[in-house]
Amino acid sequence: MGTTKHDDSTLAGRLKHAMALAGLTQEPLALRAGISQTTVTDIARGRNATSKKLPLIAKALGVRLDWLTTGQPPMRLDATSTGGVPLDEEDRAAMLDLAERVVILRDKLGFSVAQLCRGTTLTPAEIEAVEDGRLWLGPAKLDALATKLGTSADWLVRGLAFDSYEMRDGDHHLIRTIHDVAKGPLRREV
Known part of the structure:
Protein backbone atom coordinates (compact mmCIF):
# COMPACT_ATOMS: atom_id res chain seq x y z
CA MET A 1 0.00 0.00 0.00
CA GLY A 83 1.85 22.17 14.73
CA GLY A 84 3.04 25.70 14.06
CA VAL A 85 5.20 25.83 17.19
CA PRO A 86 8.89 26.42 16.43
CA LEU A 87 11.16 23.81 17.96
CA ASP A 88 14.35 24.50 19.86
CA GLU A 89 17.46 22.42 19.13
CA GLU A 90 16.77 19.96 21.94
CA ASP A 91 13.20 19.27 20.78
CA ARG A 92 14.33 18.95 17.16
CA ALA A 93 17.04 16.47 18.23
CA ALA A 94 14.43 14.45 20.19
CA MET A 95 12.20 14.36 17.12
CA LEU A 96 15.06 13.06 14.97
CA ASP A 97 15.96 10.47 17.65
CA LEU A 98 12.34 9.28 17.62
CA ALA A 99 12.49 9.04 13.83
CA GLU A 100 15.68 6.96 14.00
CA ARG A 101 14.24 4.57 16.59
CA VAL A 102 11.04 4.03 14.61
CA VAL A 103 12.97 3.32 11.40
CA ILE A 104 15.33 0.90 13.14
CA LEU A 105 12.56 -1.04 14.88
CA ARG A 106 10.32 -1.14 11.81
CA ASP A 107 13.22 -2.48 9.73
CA LYS A 108 14.22 -4.95 12.45
CA LEU A 109 10.66 -6.29 12.62
CA GLY A 110 10.31 -6.32 8.84
CA PHE A 111 7.15 -4.19 8.87
CA SER A 112 6.08 -2.15 5.89
CA VAL A 113 4.50 1.23 6.63
CA ALA A 114 1.09 -0.31 5.88
CA GLN A 115 1.73 -3.21 8.29
CA LEU A 116 2.78 -0.78 11.00
CA CYS A 117 -0.48 1.15 10.57
CA ARG A 118 -2.67 -1.95 10.65
CA GLY A 119 -4.59 -2.24 13.89
CA THR A 120 -3.78 1.32 14.97
CA THR A 121 -5.21 4.77 14.27
CA LEU A 122 -1.96 5.76 12.55
CA THR A 123 -1.97 6.63 8.86
CA PRO A 124 0.82 5.89 6.38
CA ALA A 125 1.34 9.64 5.99
CA GLU A 126 1.86 9.97 9.75
CA ILE A 127 4.38 7.11 9.87
CA GLU A 128 6.31 8.59 6.96
CA ALA A 129 6.27 12.05 8.56
CA VAL A 130 7.51 10.58 11.88
CA GLU A 131 10.27 8.64 10.10
CA ASP A 132 11.32 11.82 8.27
CA GLY A 133 11.45 13.75 11.55
CA ARG A 134 8.58 16.03 10.50
CA LEU A 135 5.88 14.95 12.94
CA TRP A 136 5.67 14.53 16.68
CA LEU A 137 2.82 12.24 17.67
CA GLY A 138 0.42 12.92 20.49
CA PRO A 139 0.44 10.59 23.50
CA ALA A 140 -2.28 8.19 22.30
CA LYS A 141 -0.73 7.67 18.87
CA LEU A 142 2.77 7.44 20.34
CA ASP A 143 1.56 4.70 22.71
CA ALA A 144 -0.13 2.87 19.81
CA LEU A 145 3.06 3.06 17.74
CA ALA A 146 5.21 1.86 20.64
CA THR A 147 2.86 -1.06 21.32
CA LYS A 148 2.89 -2.07 17.66
CA LEU A 149 6.70 -1.94 17.68
CA GLY A 150 6.87 -3.99 20.89
CA THR A 151 8.45 -1.29 23.02
CA SER A 152 7.46 1.59 25.28
CA ALA A 153 6.70 5.19 24.38
CA ASP A 154 9.46 6.11 26.84
CA TRP A 155 11.98 4.15 24.80
CA LEU A 156 10.80 5.63 21.50
CA VAL A 157 11.07 9.16 22.85
CA ARG A 158 14.08 8.98 25.18
CA GLY A 159 15.81 5.71 24.43
CA LEU A 160 15.09 4.57 27.97
CA ALA A 161 13.14 1.55 29.06
CA PHE A 162 12.31 0.29 32.52
CA ASP A 163 11.61 -3.20 31.47
CA SER A 164 11.89 -5.88 34.07
CA TYR A 165 11.53 -6.89 37.67
CA GLU A 166 13.64 -9.43 39.52
CA MET A 167 12.73 -11.35 42.61
CA ARG A 168 15.35 -11.10 45.37
CA ASP A 169 14.86 -12.22 48.92
CA GLY A 170 11.10 -12.34 48.34
CA ASP A 171 10.93 -8.74 47.05
CA HIS A 172 10.49 -7.40 43.53
CA HIS A 173 13.32 -5.15 42.35
CA LEU A 174 13.06 -2.99 39.28
CA ILE A 175 15.87 -3.54 36.81
CA ARG A 176 16.44 -0.54 34.58
CA THR A 177 17.91 -1.23 31.21
CA ILE A 178 19.26 1.79 29.42
CA HIS A 179 19.04 1.18 25.68
CA ASP A 180 20.98 2.60 22.79
CA VAL A 181 19.25 2.47 19.41
CA ALA A 182 22.07 0.72 17.59
CA LYS A 183 23.72 -1.24 20.39
CA GLY A 184 20.85 -2.49 22.52
CA PRO A 185 21.15 -2.62 26.34
CA LEU A 186 24.05 -0.60 27.66
CA ARG A 187 23.84 -1.15 31.40
CA ARG A 188 21.58 -2.54 34.02
CA GLU A 189 20.90 -0.70 37.23
CA VAL A 190 19.47 -2.40 40.28
Whole structure:
Protein backbone atom coordinates (compact mmCIF):
# COMPACT_ATOMS: atom_id res chain seq x y z
CA MET A 1 0.00 0.00 0.00
CA GLY A 2 1.52 3.32 -1.03
CA THR A 3 1.18 6.82 0.28
CA THR A 4 -2.08 8.55 -0.56
CA LYS A 5 -1.54 11.28 -3.15
CA HIS A 6 -3.35 14.55 -2.62
CA ASP A 7 -4.24 17.11 -5.27
CA ASP A 8 -2.45 20.15 -3.90
CA SER A 9 -3.74 22.26 -6.80
CA THR A 10 -7.05 22.87 -4.99
CA LEU A 11 -7.95 24.18 -1.57
CA ALA A 12 -9.90 20.98 -0.88
CA GLY A 13 -6.90 18.85 -1.84
CA ARG A 14 -4.48 20.89 0.28
CA LEU A 15 -6.88 20.69 3.23
CA LYS A 16 -7.08 16.89 2.92
CA HIS A 17 -3.28 16.69 2.58
CA ALA A 18 -2.70 18.74 5.74
CA MET A 19 -5.36 16.79 7.63
CA ALA A 20 -3.71 13.49 6.66
CA LEU A 21 -0.29 14.71 7.84
CA ALA A 22 -1.81 15.92 11.10
CA GLY A 23 -3.74 12.67 11.55
CA LEU A 24 -7.01 14.53 11.86
CA THR A 25 -10.43 13.84 10.47
CA GLN A 26 -13.02 16.58 10.01
CA GLU A 27 -14.56 16.48 13.49
CA PRO A 28 -11.28 16.71 15.48
CA LEU A 29 -10.03 19.44 13.12
CA ALA A 30 -13.22 21.43 13.65
CA LEU A 31 -12.86 21.09 17.43
CA ARG A 32 -9.18 22.09 17.34
CA ALA A 33 -9.95 25.11 15.12
CA GLY A 34 -13.05 26.11 17.10
CA ILE A 35 -15.35 25.99 14.06
CA SER A 36 -18.24 23.85 12.89
CA GLN A 37 -17.67 20.49 11.24
CA THR A 38 -19.99 21.67 8.46
CA THR A 39 -17.48 24.39 7.55
CA VAL A 40 -14.66 21.83 7.33
CA THR A 41 -16.86 19.47 5.30
CA ASP A 42 -17.83 22.23 2.87
CA ILE A 43 -14.20 23.23 2.29
CA ALA A 44 -13.10 19.58 1.93
CA ARG A 45 -15.79 19.11 -0.73
CA GLY A 46 -14.73 22.25 -2.61
CA ARG A 47 -17.90 24.18 -1.76
CA ASN A 48 -16.47 27.02 0.33
CA ALA A 49 -13.13 28.24 -1.02
CA THR A 50 -13.46 31.71 0.54
CA SER A 51 -14.34 30.83 4.13
CA LYS A 52 -13.32 33.39 6.73
CA LYS A 53 -12.41 30.41 8.93
CA LEU A 54 -9.38 29.43 6.82
CA PRO A 55 -6.89 31.21 9.15
CA LEU A 56 -8.22 29.15 12.09
CA ILE A 57 -7.96 25.94 10.06
CA ALA A 58 -4.41 26.73 8.93
CA LYS A 59 -3.34 27.41 12.52
CA ALA A 60 -4.98 24.20 13.78
CA LEU A 61 -3.16 22.20 11.09
CA GLY A 62 0.18 23.94 11.59
CA VAL A 63 0.40 25.07 7.97
CA ARG A 64 0.87 28.48 6.41
CA LEU A 65 -2.37 30.23 5.46
CA ASP A 66 -0.78 31.19 2.14
CA TRP A 67 -0.06 27.54 1.36
CA LEU A 68 -3.57 26.44 2.36
CA THR A 69 -5.31 29.10 0.26
CA THR A 70 -3.00 29.29 -2.79
CA GLY A 71 -0.63 26.33 -2.66
CA GLN A 72 2.36 28.69 -2.43
CA PRO A 73 5.20 26.77 -0.70
CA PRO A 74 6.43 26.15 1.90
CA MET A 75 3.62 24.25 3.55
CA ARG A 76 4.77 24.54 7.16
CA LEU A 77 5.21 27.68 9.19
CA ASP A 78 8.93 27.02 9.27
CA ALA A 79 11.21 24.12 8.47
CA THR A 80 11.68 23.10 12.10
CA SER A 81 8.18 23.31 13.45
CA THR A 82 5.40 21.00 14.41
CA GLY A 83 1.85 22.17 14.73
CA GLY A 84 3.04 25.70 14.06
CA VAL A 85 5.20 25.83 17.19
CA PRO A 86 8.89 26.42 16.43
CA LEU A 87 11.16 23.81 17.96
CA ASP A 88 14.35 24.50 19.86
CA GLU A 89 17.46 22.42 19.13
CA GLU A 90 16.77 19.96 21.94
CA ASP A 91 13.20 19.27 20.78
CA ARG A 92 14.33 18.95 17.16
CA ALA A 93 17.04 16.47 18.23
CA ALA A 94 14.43 14.45 20.19
CA MET A 95 12.20 14.36 17.12
CA LEU A 96 15.06 13.06 14.97
CA ASP A 97 15.96 10.47 17.65
CA LEU A 98 12.34 9.28 17.62
CA ALA A 99 12.49 9.04 13.83
CA GLU A 100 15.68 6.96 14.00
CA ARG A 101 14.24 4.57 16.59
CA VAL A 102 11.04 4.03 14.61
CA VAL A 103 12.97 3.32 11.40
CA ILE A 104 15.33 0.90 13.14
CA LEU A 105 12.56 -1.04 14.88
CA ARG A 106 10.32 -1.14 11.81
CA ASP A 107 13.22 -2.48 9.73
CA LYS A 108 14.22 -4.95 12.45
CA LEU A 109 10.66 -6.29 12.62
CA GLY A 110 10.31 -6.32 8.84
CA PHE A 111 7.15 -4.19 8.87
CA SER A 112 6.08 -2.15 5.89
CA VAL A 113 4.50 1.23 6.63
CA ALA A 114 1.09 -0.31 5.88
CA GLN A 115 1.73 -3.21 8.29
CA LEU A 116 2.78 -0.78 11.00
CA CYS A 117 -0.48 1.15 10.57
CA ARG A 118 -2.67 -1.95 10.65
CA GLY A 119 -4.59 -2.24 13.89
CA THR A 120 -3.78 1.32 14.97
CA THR A 121 -5.21 4.77 14.27
CA LEU A 122 -1.96 5.76 12.55
CA THR A 123 -1.97 6.63 8.86
CA PRO A 124 0.82 5.89 6.38
CA ALA A 125 1.34 9.64 5.99
CA GLU A 126 1.86 9.97 9.75
CA ILE A 127 4.38 7.11 9.87
CA GLU A 128 6.31 8.59 6.96
CA ALA A 129 6.27 12.05 8.56
CA VAL A 130 7.51 10.58 11.88
CA GLU A 131 10.27 8.64 10.10
CA ASP A 132 11.32 11.82 8.27
CA GLY A 133 11.45 13.75 11.55
CA ARG A 134 8.58 16.03 10.50
CA LEU A 135 5.88 14.95 12.94
CA TRP A 136 5.67 14.53 16.68
CA LEU A 137 2.82 12.24 17.67
CA GLY A 138 0.42 12.92 20.49
CA PRO A 139 0.44 10.59 23.50
CA ALA A 140 -2.28 8.19 22.30
CA LYS A 141 -0.73 7.67 18.87
CA LEU A 142 2.77 7.44 20.34
CA ASP A 143 1.56 4.70 22.71
CA ALA A 144 -0.13 2.87 19.81
CA LEU A 145 3.06 3.06 17.74
CA ALA A 146 5.21 1.86 20.64
CA THR A 147 2.86 -1.06 21.32
CA LYS A 148 2.89 -2.07 17.66
CA LEU A 149 6.70 -1.94 17.68
CA GLY A 150 6.87 -3.99 20.89
CA THR A 151 8.45 -1.29 23.02
CA SER A 152 7.46 1.59 25.28
CA ALA A 153 6.70 5.19 24.38
CA ASP A 154 9.46 6.11 26.84
CA TRP A 155 11.98 4.15 24.80
CA LEU A 156 10.80 5.63 21.50
CA VAL A 157 11.07 9.16 22.85
CA ARG A 158 14.08 8.98 25.18
CA GLY A 159 15.81 5.71 24.43
CA LEU A 160 15.09 4.57 27.97
CA ALA A 161 13.14 1.55 29.06
CA PHE A 162 12.31 0.29 32.52
CA ASP A 163 11.61 -3.20 31.47
CA SER A 164 11.89 -5.88 34.07
CA TYR A 165 11.53 -6.89 37.67
CA GLU A 166 13.64 -9.43 39.52
CA MET A 167 12.73 -11.35 42.61
CA ARG A 168 15.35 -11.10 45.37
CA ASP A 169 14.86 -12.22 48.92
CA GLY A 170 11.10 -12.34 48.34
CA ASP A 171 10.93 -8.74 47.05
CA HIS A 172 10.49 -7.40 43.53
CA HIS A 173 13.32 -5.15 42.35
CA LEU A 174 13.06 -2.99 39.28
CA ILE A 175 15.87 -3.54 36.81
CA ARG A 176 16.44 -0.54 34.58
CA THR A 177 17.91 -1.23 31.21
CA ILE A 178 19.26 1.79 29.42
CA HIS A 179 19.04 1.18 25.68
CA ASP A 180 20.98 2.60 22.79
CA VAL A 181 19.25 2.47 19.41
CA ALA A 182 22.07 0.72 17.59
CA LYS A 183 23.72 -1.24 20.39
CA GLY A 184 20.85 -2.49 22.52
CA PRO A 185 21.15 -2.62 26.34
CA LEU A 186 24.05 -0.60 27.66
CA ARG A 187 23.84 -1.15 31.40
CA ARG A 188 21.58 -2.54 34.02
CA GLU A 189 20.90 -0.70 37.23
CA VAL A 190 19.47 -2.40 40.28
